[in-house]
Ligand SMILES: CC(C)NC(=O)[C@H](Cc1c[nH]c2ccccc12)NC(=O)[C@H](CCCC/N=C(/NCCC(=O)O)S[C@H]1O[C@H](COP(=O)(O)OP(=O)(O)OC[C@H]2O[C@@H](n3cnc4c(N)ncnc43)[C@H](O)[C@@H]2O)[C@@H](O)[C@H]1O)NC(=O)OCc1ccccc1
């Protein structure tokens with residue numbers, strides 16, 4: 001497939017009526033949020049993907065909360081980068097022009113929203129939302145550490161001597177139930193509302209931007225071939241080709257924070 005050059009891509013961007021953006025951890029890398037591949041995808045000796053699972057929660061909810069408390073503590077110190085800001089500006093331009101812009105993110109760090117992005121589909125949830133296992137209430141929570149028991153915990157150093165956390169150390173709901181991160185773990189179903197919003201955004205979009213994702217996790221990665229089959233021009237921004245690069249009519253190799261400001265204007 002002949003790749004579009006920069007000018008041809010920007011012509012498509014100018015003409016686009018409906019644009020959909022799919023982002024992954026790479027768009028937050030320059031803000032200091034580790035990607036799932038950094039450190040070999042490990043936190044201590046654990047694969048991040050293993051800890052992000054209902055099985056890990058069954059085994060040791062304290063360890064899972066130590067992992068997520070650590071990621072909240074890191075993300076808490078991070079600011080949106082030029083990549084996030086360029087996407088928020090593009091959304092504002094599209095809205096002013098009465099054109100449709102949707103940002104579908106796999107990220108749970110909240111940096112798109114902090115950059116001013118509004119129409120955001122958080123496919124995999126948020127580090128800043130928690131859910132009660134007893135009454136299912138979902139609330140926003142920015143308390144770091146999540147409970148005093150987690151103060152000073154979370155070091156990713158494999159040599160770190162971890163302490164065991166009891167149920168009483170875990171965050172409790174006003175109903176007395178235990179609270180878990182409101183995040184979609186591997187093997188868990190995505191919310192119907194988010195799936196519907198993502199499908200609505202992909203359906204009929206004339207331009208899809210794929211930014212900073214390895215595109216190996218589903219259903220997120222599946223939206224790219226669907227968009228192309230429905231006639232969208234797909235363009236990728238990444239430091240290396242992702243697993244869906246063959247679906248792309250344009251590829252801009254580089255860091256999102258360096259490429260997006262000039263590419264998106
Ligand atoms: C591993 C994979 C094969 N497994 C899956 O996809 C599974 C199973 C599955 C379902 N369908 C399938 C079909 C085929 C195969 C497998 C499956 N999917 C699921 O389990 C999903 C749930 C998936 C969601 C899991 N949760 C996450 N996140 C929240 C947790 C948390 O964050 O803690 S996924 C998580 O991993 C993924 C990581 O990928 P990326 O974000 O792309 O990050 P990565 O580090 O991999 O790559 C970074 C990229 O950035 C680039 N980069 C780096 N720096 C920069 C830079 N500066 N600028 C630009 N680019 C840069 C790099 O080059 C690289 O390309 C993201 O999706 C992220 O959200 N649920 C489900 O299917 O439920 C069904 C169901 C149905 C009925 C009943 C019950 C269940």
Ligand SMILES: [Zn+2]
Nearest residue numbers: 132135173175
């Ligand atoms: Zn409750």
